[in-house]
Amino acid sequence: MKAFVSNKRMLMDDEIPGYPLIRRSDDNLVLRSTTEDGRTTNASVPSTMSGKIVASAVFIDFGITDAITDKHREYLASFVISIKKK
Numbered sequence: 001m002k003a004f005v006s007n008k009r010m011l012m013d014d015e016i017p018g019y020p021l022i023r024r025s026d027d028n029l030v031l032r033s034t035t036e037d038g039r040t041t042n043a044s045v046p047s048t049m050s051g052k053i054v055a056s057a058v059f060i061d062f063g064i065t066d067a068i069t070d071k072h073r074e075y076l077a078s079f080v081i082s083i084k085k086k
Contacts, residue, residue: 003033007047024073035083043081047073 001016007025014020016033029045 001033001035003031006030022075024075026073029075031081033081037086039083039086041081041083043079045075045079047075049073 003014003016003018005012005014005020005022007023007029008027009023009025012020022029024047026047028047031043031045032040034040
């Protein structure tokens, strides 16, 4: 099954299941896929702040670098999109 994965920093087509390399961003990761029988599904995975990185950004460089690169953000390492059987 194919999936379209995007956020404001990247967009790509990938196979599901898979392990795509995702660029960090402060907006949601948007997933769109089509099943083998033609049904479509949409999902959104929110990004979160890493506590360890946020603390280092505040104390080392006041977050200037991380605010530009979004390195303080991360997505879940693994997630499942459920699709009901037809």
